[in-house]
Amino acid sequence: xxxxxxxxxxxxxxxxxxxxxxxxxxxxxxxxxxxxxxxxxxxxxxxxxxxxxxxxxxxxxxxxxxxxxxxxxxxxxxxxxxxxxxxxxxxxxxxxxxxxxxxxxxxxxxxxxxxxxxxxxxxxxxxxxxxxxxxxxxxxxxxx
Amino acid sequence: xxxxxxxxxxxxxxxxxxxxxxxxxxxxxxxxxxxxxxxxxxxxxxxxxxxxxxxxxxxxxxxxxxxxxxxxxxxxxxxxxxxxxxxxxxxxxxx
Numbered sequence: 001x002x003x004x005x006x007x008x009x010x011x012x013x014x015x016x017x018x019x020x021x022x023x024x025x026x027x028x029x030x031x032x033x034x035x036x037x038x039x040x041x042x043x044x045x046x047x048x049x050x051x052x053x054x055x056x057x058x059x060x061x062x063x064x065x066x067x068x069x070x071x072x073x074x075x076x077x078x079x080x081x082x083x084x085x086x087x088x089x090x091x092x093x094x095x096x097x098x099x100x101x102x103x104x105x106x107x108x109x110x111x112x113x114x115x116x117x118x119x120x121x122x123x124x125x126x127x128x129x130x131x132x133x134x135x136x137x138x139x140x141x142x143x144x
Numbered sequence: 145x146x147x148x149x150x151x152x153x154x155x156x157x158x159x160x161x162x163x164x165x166x167x168x169x170x171x172x173x174x175x176x177x178x179x180x181x182x183x184x185x186x187x188x189x190x191x192x193x194x195x196x197x198x199x200x201x202x203x204x205x206x207x208x209x210x211x212x213x214x215x216x217x218x219x220x221x222x223x224x225x226x227x228x229x230x231x232x233x234x235x236x237x238x239x
Contacts, residue, residue: 047175047206054177104215110189112182115214119178122213 013076013085020071020090025057028075032086035079042144048123049084049140055116056088056136064090064134083125084140094133151180155187165197167229176207181214188220199229 016031018024029050036046057073065071068091076087103114121127126139158166168184184200191198200222203211211217223229 112185115178
């Protein structure tokens with residue numbers, strides 16, 4: 001059975017395994033943004049991928065792996081001029097993304113946290129979580 | 145400039161100072177994520193508790209789009225320049 005967002009391109013995914021710190025979590029971002037620039041993506045698209053990936057990595061490090069330095073985050077990705085696929089997996093117990101309150105509702109608008117998933121969904125073409133909730137697949141189609 | 149994690153660090157002490165209002169000039173800010181938004185919200189809430197008006201000024205288009213996407217333009221007044229923010233009536237400083 002295929003996993004959410006899995007396509008034939010998953011066989012071409014590059015893999016980076018990083019230690020569970022926010023500093024180390026920047027490394028996949030640097031690599032992916034460099035490939036985006038080489039593939040001719042716009043500054044606007046690069047901003048959106050940087051934002052979505054930072055949110056996914058922060059969630060993996062802080063919430064998934066609970067800042068445990070013995071754990072790792074696995075990032076698999078593929079950048080083509082047509083689309084970008086990024087899969088981020090942590091070693092945590094996962095969560096139910098549908099249980100995260102809508103941060104745009106009036107009763108939640110003043111909460112300082114809880115906007116990461118919403119931003120990922122806003123800036124990517126497709127976002128899907130594994131059943132366990134410890135892996136997110138993000139796809140951005142180049143529409144420019 | 146990537147200051148998301150430092151926004152609250154800057155705003156928190158300022159919100160308690162005896163200033164008339166807090167105006168965050170954003171034109172040099174190139175990136176913001178949910179952590180940075182959380183810092184702005186926390187700074188805004190501290191300012192409101194101290195009855196200080198709080199406003200954002202001149203964010204770049206990409207930053208403004210993040211504020212709009214998250215509906216935070218309903219929470220923060222956003223002005224095109226500092227003069228406009230200073231001249232604005234005090235409607236956001238009270239609970």
